[in-house]
Amino acid sequence: MAVTGAVLVLFLVGHMLGNLKIFLGAEEFNDYAEWLRTVGAPAVPGRTLLTITEIVLVVSVALHMWSAISLARRAVRARPVKYAARRRSQASGYATRTMRYGGVIIVLFVIWHLLDMTFGVVNPEGGDATPYARMVAGFQPSRWWITLFYLVALVMVGLHLRHGLWSAFQTLGLARRRRALKAGAAVVSAVLVLGFVAAPVAIMIGVVK
Amino acid sequence: MNLTLKVWRQNGPSDKGRMVTYRVEDVSPDMSFLEMLDVLNERLILEGDDPVAFDHDCREGICGMCGMVINGVAHGEQRATTTCQLHMRHFEDGATVTIEPWRAAPFPVVKDLVVDRSAFDRIIQAGGFVSVPAGSAPDAHAVPVPKEDADAAFDAATCIGCGACVAACPNGSASLFAAAKITHLGLLPQGQPERDSRARAMVEQMDAEGFGGCTNTGECTAVCPKGIPLDAIARMNADYLRSATR
Ligand code: HEM
Ligand code: SF4
Ligand code: FES
Numbered sequence: 188m189a190v191t192g193a194v195l196v197l198f199l200v201g202h203m204l205g206n207l208k209i210f211l212g213a214e215e216f217n218d219y220a221e222w223l224r225t226v227g228a229p230a231v232p233g234r235t236l237l238t239i240t241e242i243v244l245v246v247s248v249a250l251h252m253w254s255a256i257s258l259a260r261r262a263v264r265a266r267p268v269k270y271a272a273r274r275r276s277q278a279s280g281y282a283t284r285t286m287r288y289g290g291v292i293i294v295l296f297v298i299w300h301l302l303d304m305t306f307g308v309v310n311p312e313g314g315d316a317t318p319y320a321r322m323v324a325g326f327q328p329s330r331w332w333i334t335l336f337y338l339v340a341l342v343m344v345g346l347h348l349r350h351g352l353w354s355a356f357q358t359l360g361l362a363r364r365r366r367a368l369k370a371g372a373a374v375v376s377a378v379l380v381l382g383f384v385a386a387p388v389a390i391m392i393g394v395v396k
Numbered sequence: 397m398n399l400t401l402k403v404w405r406q407n408g409p410s411d412k413g414r415m416v417t418y419r420v421e422d423v424s425p426d427m428s429f430l431e432m433l434d435v436l437n438e439r440l441i442l443e444g445d446d447p448v449a450f451d452h453d454c455r456e457g458i459c460g461m462c463g464m465v466i467n468g469v470a471h472g473e474q475r476a477t478t479t480c481q482l483h484m485r486h487f488e489d490g491a492t493v494t495i496e497p498w499r500a501a502p503f504p505v506v507k508d509l510v511v512d513r514s515a516f517d518r519i520i521q522a523g524g525f526v527s528v529p530a531g532s533a534p535d536a537h538a539v540p541v542p543k544e545d546a547d548a549a550f551d552a553a554t555c556i557g558c559g560a561c562v563a564a565c566p567n568g569s570a571s572l573f574a575a576a577k578i579t580h581l582g583l584l585p586q587g588q589p590e591r592d593s594r595a596r597a598m599v600e601q602m603d604a605e606g607f608g609g610c611t612n613t614g615e616c617t618a619v620c621p622k623g624i625p626l627d628a629i630a631r632m633n634a635d636y637l638r639s640a641t642r
Pocket of ligand 1: 202206220223237240241244293297300301304305318322337341344383384386387
């Protein structure tokens with residue numbers, strides 16, 4: 188969980204920074220998308236960076252889900268008889284309790300998101316439009332429910348990281364100052380969520396057109 | 397005060413078991429939770445019924461025998477308190493109190509509220525020890541231990557093996573218990589030679605017993621009567637990873 192999660196977090200950081208380029212205008216953003224596809228050329232074939240990223244992500248997501256499912260199954264086996272009284276949580280961890288269903292919501296979001304932004308299947312502009320056009324079209328006010336879905340998914344991502352980030356350190360035996368670590372996890376999650384939220388909201392309210 | 401108890405009754409390991417409701421009257425707020433159960437049992441015996449079986453020994457919070465889940469919380473809602481040290485003044489007059497045994501596959505119910513915690517003994521046998529030359533007792537200061545380490549080792553050593561961490565864990569993991577032992581011994585010079593093999597053996601035994609995996613929910617430390625912190629689990633993981641990379 189910890190190692191694959193760390194890979195995904197690194198991707199999210201890069202992805203968030205990339206998205207923020209939308210504020211630099213259509214040309215800058217499309218150039219960036221183009222650069223992602225041609226970086227290293229002609230030494231390496233086109234899409235090298237993207238293909239590597241995609242493979243690493245697919246493997247990480249698969250292993251991340253496999254670990255989560257194994258843990259959940261072990262948990263079920265370890266407690267065959269449930270408590271009659273509702274087991275009341277004594278730890279202060281709202282985020283912790285969202286991990287399993289939150290993870291499922293995020294996966295569903297990623298599937299929709301890929302159909303939307305990467306393949307353009309469910310995007311009004313379609314897959315042949317420029318990334319900038321796809322993004323602006325995708326978050327038009329008339330499609331507010333899509334934007335809302337993005338926002339809900341991003342909040343789930345934030346909660347997921349809120350617990351996941353410090354938990355990964357704990358699992359790898361690196362958690363020494365737990366209080367500072369938990370605070371750090373909260374800050375990083377919040378920054379990531381805000382960074383991601385900025386673009387769709389800016390488009391919806393017309394700041395970016 | 398008067399209470400309504402909903403108690404798990406199970407005649408033996410193979411019985412299906414069920415919740416049974418009892419009224420207990422004239423409970424003094426100064427009674428401990430176990431004394432309140434004693435009152436119930438005296439009445440049950442007088443009436444020719446089978447008394448509710450529950451584990452207990454020291455009744456002063458140091459043996460770890462008296463675990464039960466009270467209103468869905470291991471050892472009850474009072475923090476850092478064993479069931480035997482929980483007093484009835486923390487309950488409201490007329491309240492309904494649900495009492496269940498620890499629920500975990502590696503802790504099978506023996507009878508009513510009594511579970512078999514031998515799985516913990518086997519985890520200790522796997523690595524929760526230090527090998528020292530036998531003979532006369534060594535001089536007290538033959539092996540110096542830094543004060544900070546001594547304090548931290550002592551804090552970890554206060555684990556009484558009650559099993560509340562397992563009972564409270566949504567994953568049924570025994571990590572806090574194993575980690576307390578690994579921290580206690582791993583912080584001391586005497587524990588160094590077996591530090592790697594200890595972590596590996598104890599973690600493997602824990603998995604073999606059928607305990608679940610830790611997802612750092614923190615429910616264990618919240619109910620632990622001795623307040624063993626989650627840091628212990630980080631330490632166990634560090635020792636385990638160290639043993640795996642050697
Ligand atoms: C408001 C938030 C987000 C926006 C506006 C956004 C936008 C985009 C865009 C425009 C692309 C296509 C880039 C291109 O074609 O060059 C993309 C790809 C992608 N996004 Fe997002 N994204 C957001 C949040 C997320 C989140 C939270 C995740 C994961 C949990 C995610 C996962 C992905 C993945 C896996 C790809 C495909 C990467 C590849 O093809 O290599 N995105 N995103
Ligand atoms: S770690 Fe705490 S809850 Fe777990 S067995 Fe030890 S004393 Fe009991
Ligand atoms: S009876 Fe010994 S700790 Fe409660």
